Amino acid sequence: MASFLLKLLLETAEVSVLMQSYRFHTLAHISLWAGLIAAFLCASAPRISRDVSKYSIHHIGPFQSTNHFLYLATGVSGASEQLIALFDSLPSSKVILIVAREDDPPSTFLAETMGYLAWPHPLKIINVTRLESELTATDPATVAAFVLCRVNRPSSLPQGEHFGKLLEVIPLGTEAQR
């Protein structure tokens, strides 16, 4: 009987130790993950709140993104619609020649935005270093417009329509204009 009681006591103690071990394990597990998740949230929160406000704009419209980019680049509001109207007035079979500076990312981005808006015109984006040779080689009858993105206008080209100081569109597409 005594040995049975002793065995029972020992087993109970063993279970109790095991239970305590599991309780400790659970507590450690919960503490670890609660701490990790709290640290994760604390580290993320400042960046999240900054990003939400940083990229937020309140202009709504079919050209929300391009208008925002063009506003940042040129300071002109609603430039996408104006540019599309201008491009639409040009013969769609003729090329729009976009001139940019390859070594100047804002100029390249502006040129690509012009490319995006100029569709369905055939496009040609060239580096400013090739402008003179392109002017010599290109038949003006095939060009609808020159678009100068952060590039100074060469004297051989007439003055065009300005969108801010850094973007100029020179339409050549119509007979009268040439």
Add this chain to the structure above:
Amino acid sequence: MNAIALLAAFSTILAAGFGGLMLLARVQIRNLGEQFALSWLCGTGIVSFLIWALGFVIHGVSLFALVAIVCVTLPFVGWKINGPSTFRFQPLRGLRTVELLLGTLLVVEIGIIFYVARLHTLGWDGLMNWEIKARYAFSNGGVLPAAYFQSESLSFSHSSHPLAIPFTELWLYFWLGEANQFWVKTIFAMFYAAGAILLAAISARLTGKSWPGLIVANLLLFIPQITFDGESVTAGYVDFPLSVFYLAAIGYLLCACRSNDCQLFGIYAACLALLPWLKREGIILWLVAAVSGAFVVWRRKQSPARLLALLPGLFVIVVWRFYLLKVHAVSPHEFVPVSVANLLSNIHRLGPIVSAFLNEFAQTGPWSLFWLLIAIGCAYFVRQYRDIRSLVFFFALFAPIAVYPFIFIFSNWPNYLAQVALCSSRMLTDIVPLSCLTISVALASGLAATHRAS
């Protein structure tokens, strides 16, 4: 009016996905949230592929009408075949209070994503790589003109990227009646919703508990790179949608490992097929997921007929490559051709590239402490699943990270490390939702041990 058009566009996508899953993969999910998420994924794949394929023979209103008819017809055909049980879903009554609270929080977070997507503009790639294709196709009756693919000056828009996302955007434009950079962002918020819900659903299937998955799905909002960064899901970047497809493919494959369930394998097959239809990197993810699937079939001694699941994805890859060849698409300039000579001449780049990739894991700006949580979660995953699931999971997690640096050996940028710096965070996004499974397994496994003990 725009809200009604949006609702119609989303409903038809969901209908196509719902019907498509039933008919093609014989899948019926009883959980409404999970069904919604899977229907969205498969619906975008079906609608975009249909628009592209039917665009070879019709365009304009006829194309729009025919695709709409197919979308609406698919669930009805499924209903005819499967009977009244088709539209039967589980009630929410069985949920515990904590699960209801976490679920409500998740709904609020998804609402926040929709709201923030409204405020943010599309990011550069979101506009110039993806939306541009939808806009040009819309202005041409739903068909991308060959001139677009051939234009050297438009090569900045990566014309060789496949059309799943652009043609889902196009579907929205069809309904709106105009190309619209504002409303198009809702598509990405829908992908976020689908991703978060699938993460919770797959976690629940893996661990047998709902709450760990719900916690992890709620944490997704707090990864800056995923949610509010300039290259995130709210900026119209495709990396997150791609990662959701990858999560679905590998997640359901892991679930199918245990149960040999045909339906789960069917979902894996459907998502696998769509991986290469989203982005060029999708081919790598397809390859990894296909090898994982073949391994499961072999190790579990499943029917070799299941290997047929690999064919649709292969078909998509081949058909798209063939199409690009036929339209004489301009090759992307960012990479030199893959050849032994180029490999040998640039192999010295591998060390710095791998180093830059590994360095990305330590960036707390875009990732916060996310990768630390994942590293600890991985240990729990191995301890919990000492079987084929760990092999499949870690192969699917690490193989893309191991392969991606090799791409930049062929970089054509003067400063190839600048290209790595630009792309590495986006590429890591591909495995983010999948890696989140380690956290849910960790959360569930610690308490499971206690329950067993008591």
